[in-house]
Amino acid sequence: MHSLSVPRERALAIGVGSRAYTREQSLEHLEELSFLAETAGAEVVYTIFQDRDRPDAATVVGKGKLEEIKRIIQGDAIDIAIFDDELTPAQLRNLSRELGIKVLDRTGLILDIFASRARTSEARLQVELAQLQYLLPRLSRMWTHLSKQFGGIGSKGPGETQIETDRRLVRDRIALLKEKLEYVAVQKAEQRKGRTEMERFALVGYTNAGKSTLMNALTGAEVLIEDKLFATLDTTVRTMELTGSDHTTHRTVLLSDTVGFIRKLPAQLVASFRSTLAETLEADVLLHVVDISHPQFREHIQAVAETLEDIGASGKPTIMVFNKIDALADRSIVHHLQEIYPHSVGISAQRGINIPALQDIMLAMIDKRSTVLRLMIPYSAMKEFTELYRTSTIIERVDTDMGIELIVRVLPEALHRVRQWIIENPLQKP
Ligand SMILES: Nc1nc2c(ncn2[C@@H]2O[C@H](COP(=O)(O)OP(=O)(O)OP(=O)(O)O)[C@@H](O)[C@H]2O)c(=O)[nH]1
Numbered sequence: 001m002h003s004l005s006v007p008r009e010r011a012l013a014i015g016v017g018s019r020a021y022t023r024e025q026s027l028e029h030l031e032e033l034s035f036l037a038e039t040a041g042a043e044v045v046y047t048i049f050q051d052r053d054r055p056d057a058a059t060v061v062g063k064g065k066l067e068e069i070k071r072i073i074q075g076d077a078i079d080i081a082i083f084d085d086e087l088t089p090a091q092l093r094n095l096s097r098e099l100g101i102k103v104l105d106r107t108g109l110i111l112d113i114f115a116s117r118a119r120t121s122e123a124r125l126q127v128e129l130a131q132l133q134y135l136l137p138r139l140s141r142m143w144t145h146l147s148k149q150f151g152g153i154g155s156k157g158p159g160e161t162q163i164e165t166d167r168r169l170v171r172d173r174i175a176l177l178k179e180k181l182e183y184v185a186v187q188k189a190e191q192r193k194g195r196t197e198m199e200r201f202a203l204v205g206y207t208n209a210g211k212s213t214l215m216n217a218l219t220g221a222e223v224l225i226e227d228k229l230f231a232t233l234d235t236t237v238r239t240m241e242l243t244g245s246d247h248t249t250h251r252t253v254l255l256s257d258t259v260g261f262i263r264k265l266p267a268q269l270v271a272s273f274r275s276t277l278a279e280t281l282e283a284d285v286l287l288h289v290v291d292i293s294h295p296q297f298r299e300h301i302q303a304v305a306e307t308l309e310d311i312g313a314s315g316k317p318t319i320m321v322f323n324k325i326d327a328l329a330d331r332s333i334v335h336h337l338q339e340i341y342p343h344s345v346g347i348s349a350q351r352g353i354n355i356p357a358l359q360d361i362m363l364a365m366i367d368k369r370s371t372v373l374r375l376m377i378p379y380s381a382m383k384e385f386t387e388l389y390r391t392s393t394i395i396e397r398v399d400t401d402m403g404i405e406l407i408v409r410v411l412p413e414a415l416h417r418v419r420q421w422i423i424e425n426p427l428q429k430p
């Protein structure tokens, strides 16, 4: 964390309206950019918004606005100018020259936050890969010069020596990082193999929606929770005891918590975080956590849906979890949303409101995927029986002379385990 003796960089946040968004939305985006900048350790002293049909090809904002920005930079001792939209390499160069201070765009800022928050070696590799891919087309003398001169936000990550090397060396480094990550991915896939018979749920959602808070509430894990963007950068998996509100249904399932999404999440990051997101990709059911108290929650849902599409995880069975209902003045919006989303629930992960209702929906999702079978398990196969007890729902059990007769709900993944004992399978009836 930033110590008090180090002065925070003074930042200017700059947004340009476009035909795609209302003015209100554009201002919300700018507010989110400021939140990102503060997460990165800067102090946003000024925000500037210009309504234009499209950004200026050379400098994003128009000439007059640029002069105004220069005056503010001088008058308020600004260290860094941050733009909400992705800057082309040419825009970045022009603006750096014109303004004479460090210039960053949303992508560069997000990459910087990821770099300073990455803890595991895997996350570090992934962030470095994304940074280098972002840097490659922007590699220029200007950039090297600025990062050396100013330091601070936007200059972490690939060290100066790497920036000064030519593009070929950067490309070599990218190839090496990809190879290392591929190796990590294979190892992790190996680790996951043993658990495939348990139903797998994955938390997904916009950053700061409350995913880790819910993870902790459901599993007793101790994942870091913060009122900051991107508190979580890696993936945690825990087993969880699901209990129905009838108190008779129990299931052991897996739940994973992972990195949050944001609008305009850099494509390089999404691509390089593939192995972190593997747990999400392989999940049976997604829990899409939404901060319902946020004015832009609808846009957040959309951004998450788009990112899921990008990584190839769209179309999975999904439970919409409308979180932070404790912060709502009027909860009627939840009822309205439940008409749109059939598998949804309003909760407060922090206050523990409606968690049993969520667990019931999770159990119902499992039931939808599973088959009811009648089995006869010989007493000689007790080990398998114990495993079945953990991962399936036993509806009825009778101990007979020949073995244990069961009516049981089994997931498709566990069918192979019980196939030999089936005495009745309703799906195979003529
Ligand atoms: N009022 C309210 N605040 C909540 C609730 N759940 C979480 N929060 C707060 O929301 C903030 C973010 O919570 P996290 O659990 O870290 O969110 P996250 O989705 O894991 O965020 P990232 O890991 O940064 O993507 C924290 O300040 C939490 O205390 C809730 O039910 N109600």
Ligand SMILES: [Mg+2]
Pocket (backbone or CB within 6 Å): 211, 212, 213, 224, 225, 231, 232, 258
């Ligand atoms: Mg988190």
